[in-house]
Amino acid sequence: MATILSFAAIFPLNTLGHYIHWHWFYISVANLIVIILMVVTFVSALLLPFPGRRRRKENQ
Amino acid sequence: MTKKAFRPDVDAPEWKGGHTPYDIIKEGTIAVLVIALLTLILAVVFGSPDETAITIKSWSNADPIDFATTALSELNGTSTSAAYGAPYNHNGTSQQIGPLQLAKWVGVRIPINAAQAFVIQPLKALPNEPTLDAGLAKYTSASSSTQTTWLNAYAKAATNMKFVKGQVVVSAPSAGPVPVMINDLTTMARSGALDQDLLNDNGFYTTDYTKPLLFLADGQYLGNLATEQHLGGDQWGMMNETGNYPGQSWLWLYTFWYQIPPFNNSGNGDALVWGVMMVLSVLLLLVPVIPGLRSVPRKLRIYRLIWREHYRDSGGTS
Numbered sequence: 001m002a003t004i005l006s007f008a009a010i011f012p013l014n015t016l017g018h019y020i021h022w023h024w025f026y027i028s029v030a031n032l033i034v035i036i037l038m039v040v041t042f043v044s045a046l047l048l049p050f051p052g053r054r055r056r057k058e059n060q
Numbered sequence: 061m062t063k064k065a066f067r068p069d070v071d072a073p074e075w076k077g078g079h080t081p082y083d084i085i086k087e088g089t090i091a092v093l094v095i096a097l098l099t100l101i102l103a104v105v106f107g108s109p110d111e112t113a114i115t116i117k118s119w120s121n122a123d124p125i126d127f128a129t130t131a132l133s134e135l136n137g138t139s140t141s142a143a144y145g146a147p148y149n150h151n152g153t154s155q156q157i158g159p160l161q162l163a164k165w166v167g168v169r170i171p172i173n174a175a176q177a178f179v180i181q182p183l184k185a186l187p188n189e190p191t192l193d194a195g196l197a198k199y200t201s202a203s204s205s206t207q208t209t210w211l212n213a214y215a216k217a218a219t220n221m222k223f224v225k226g227q228v229v230v231s232a233p234s235a236g237p238v239p240v241m242i243n244d245l246t247t248m249a250r251s252g253a254l255d256q257d258l259l260n261d262n263g264f265y266t267t268d269y270t271k272p273l274l275f276l277a278d279g280q281y282l283g284n285l286a287t288e289q290h291l292g293g294d295q296w297g298m299m300n301e302t303g304n305y306p307g308q309s310w311l312w313l314y315t316f317w318y319q320i321p322p323f324n325n326s327g328n329g330d331a332l333v334w335g336v337m338m339v340l341s342v343l344l345l346l347v348p349v350i351p352g353l354r355s356v357p358r359k360l361r362i363y364r365l366i367w368r369e370h371y372r373d374s375g376g377t378s
Contacts, residue, residue, distance in 0.1 A: 009107025013304035019290055024319055026296045030306035046365050 069354045109302045120249035123281045124223045128246045130279035134178040136211040139278040142174030155331035182257045192244045195237030210236035293318050
């Protein structure tokens with residue numbers, strides 16, 4: 001049983017959460033990381049060139 | 061016949077450029093596989109929230125005085141659910157937006173008499189309890205004013221309530237059978253029997269936890285645990301998760317309103333926030349037909365950033 005549990009989560013996050021509190025702004029570190037990753041993904045999708053672009057240009 | 065003027069937010073110009081084949085099935089399959097792989101890796105590395113379920117049994121064992129005090133509030137009708145109104149009873153105004161009595165219009169769809177549902181009926185289900193049976197008979201046959209006198213006497217003495225050797229100790233000699241009822245309900249709860257009794261459906265698969273959840277929510281214990289885990293309404297709790305796991309960050313706007321007046325100090329906060337979100341949702345749906353608002357994407361010109369190659373090749377004219 002212990003083997004299954006330790007295999008299920010290498011770094012379990014069940015410890016008490018970490019939060020950032022500044023005036024009315026109140027967010028968990030985990031949520032902040034996810035939001036930053038989402039913004040980075042969105043900006044990357046805007047700025048990175050489409051895959052296969054070079055191949056298409058060569059074919060033209 | 062005059063030609064209609066081109067409307068940039070509504071009309072689409074005729075495409076005169078080339079076409080490139082695009083395999084949406086291939087892209088969709090790759091996306092699903094990547095997400096599935098990411099999910100598997102994250103699950104193995106970080107696991108998932110695995111909090112032990114909170115039950116009436118765990119509550120009454122962890123904090124028997126809070127349980128007994130809550131049981132009293134169910135019996136004398138002062139608990140949140142006892143005085144809530146629709147959909148549980150007619151004892152309160154419930155949620156409304158100004159003159160719009162939303163909950164009242166829906167009506168009492170889940171009728172719950174708190175004293176009967178949470179205290180009297182469960183106690184009646186206990187077998188072989190002659191003292192309790194006599195007390196219950198005395199309580200249920202007493203007049204309403206006598207019951208109120210007993211309950212008030214118990215409530216007054218309950219400020220010094222103690223829990224000693226598995227028994228709720230309240231010195232209230234003029235409270236009639238109430239001390240026996242509260243003590244026996246606490247014992248029943250601590251054994252786990254009350255959890256089972258409060259379930260509505262008696263089938264093998266139980267899905268209706270309305271009564272145990274209402275009872276739990278009426279006490280302080282559940283709220284304190286939620287606050288400890290940053291799940292309270294005034295802690296942006298709707299978008300949080302237990303432990304260090306990310307929560308429902310997409311609910312940021314919904315939970316944002318609960319942090320500011322008038323929503324955070326109104327008894328109708330839930331209905332008001334729902335109303336605001338419905339108005340905003342309708343606005344979002346109607347973006348294509350709202351002049352000015354529908355021009356925002358065109359004026360922001362983010363599309364030119366996405367299709368920058370096309371605009372560069374075409375000289376930025378199309």
